[in-house]
Amino acid sequence: MRLQSKHFVDRQSAMRVLRPLLSRQFGVFLLVGGACAAVNFGSGAAVRLLWAADAAYAWSVAVGFTAGAVLSFALNRRYTFRVDRAPLGPQALRFTLVTLASVALSAVVAEAVLAVLEAVRLPGAPAPLAGVAHGVTIGVMTIFNFFAMKLFALRAADPRPHGAAEPVGVAIPARGDLDTSGPLC
Numbered sequence: 001m002r003l004q005s006k007h008f009v010d011r012q013s014a015m016r017v018l019r020p021l022l023s024r025q026f027g028v029f030l031l032v033g034g035a036c037a038a039v040n041f042g043s044g045a046a047v048r049l050l051w052a053a054d055a056a057y058a059w060s061v062a063v064g065f066t067a068g069a070v071l072s073f074a075l076n077r078r079y080t081f082r083v084d085r086a087p088l089g090p091q092a093l094r095f096t097l098v099t100l101a102s103v104a105l106s107a108v109v110a111e112a113v114l115a116v117l118e119a120v121r122l123p124g125a126p127a128p129l130a131g132v133a134h135g136v137t138i139g140v141m142t143i144f145n146f147f148a149m150k151l152f153a154l155r156a157a158d159p160r161p162h163g164a165a166e167p168v169g170v171a172i173p174a175r176g177d178l179d180t181s182g183p184l185c
Helices: 011-022 024-050 056-080 088-120 129-153
Strands: none
Touching: 011 024, 011 129, 024 056, 024 129, 056 088, 088 129
8 A cells, every 4th residue: 555645735736836936927027026126226215315304214215115116017017917908097906906905914924924033043043033034025025916916906808898797608519419300499
């Protein structure tokens, strides 16, 4: 009798999830994300240079975040998911919802990761736990955002007309299966 190991997730299921993360599309998503991070940081730095007030830092972060988000929408819409011919308004709304949800979720993930790292920290082991937690959070949120954009915010348009019902499986008989000898009613 051969024993089979019981895995939490079988290989096929794991590959179904991992395959998109190994795709050209995910690579483009990462490149767009890097460009948007550079715009975020650069525009934020420009605001701090031009505005020497104490409130400049908070505003510079907000301006940088907004500039990066707008660029992310435009580039991901056009190059990553190639849905730039779909109506702009619904995509922009869904993108905004995903972005706001991501901000909130990233705070929760960061706190959870930091708590786990602090709980398993070896006594006396110096480690920049906040930095490690931040890095893990960036990775988790990158994967979350990719799927949220792909499956919701910037998904390909539904080919059915607005308000059309979900197609119902109707069997169409083959030519030889039709009985034309009796009444139709």
